[in-house]
Amino acid sequence: MEINFRNSNIGCYQIVEIDGHSQKYIMDTSTLTPKRYCWGLLPQNITVDMTELDKKNASFETKSKTLFGTSTIAIMVQPIVKIGYDMLRNLFVNYEISQQIFLKIVLYFISMLISYLIIWNSLRKAHKIAAERLPKESKKVRLTLRTTKRRELTGYIFLFLNLACLLFFLMLNNGEEGAILVINGIISLALYLSVWTMPPISFSYRNKFLTFEKIEEL
Secondary structure, eight states: OOEEEEEOSSTTEEEEEETTOSSEEEEEGGGOBOGGGGGTOOOSEEEEEEEEEOTTOOTTOOOSSOSSOHHHHHHHHHHHHHHHHHHHHHHHHHTTGGGOHHHHHHHHHHHHHHHHHHHHHHHHHHHHHHHHHSOTTOOEEEEEEEEOSOOOOHHHHHHHHHHHHHHHHHHOOSSTHHHHHHHHHHHHHHHHIIIIISOOHHHHHHTTSEEEEEEEEO
């Protein structure tokens, strides 16, 4: 049985169509269980929760045209990143934080905490928006996928980059640490997305990391 995944207009949700099923589903990727699968461990099965949708329901469909392209967004974000970097650089220089190892480590993990809170708030808002769009009395189902011998290691890639940032961060002592904090925050966002709110379920399925096992009503 083949599964077709499509991106929706809400980040942590994907539209799912299964051969032989008259309905389509909206899948909440943040419900993937167990989460250890994203760290390369191989449980026999993983599960993810979905809600049944009518084929004609287009409330989660992406529009063909977007208001801003990637390059436009990048240009808009650059001034914000520059302002943040300048503020952090002045903070490190004026308060001689570069010489205080313990405080530097605290600031490093605060940058990861800020990224966590951003993702947590985004997930909360996404669930609220989805709940408003879903028809009342929608049928809840659970998709079970069987793991193969291929491991999903995406989380380790971003964790390695976090550790590399920490190493460079501790080596610098000229105020440039602010740039590393900004970079680490961005990498942390990607880490939380990949192992928490938007694990690569569709990628793993298309590349035979996962195979269809069953779908059952909750």
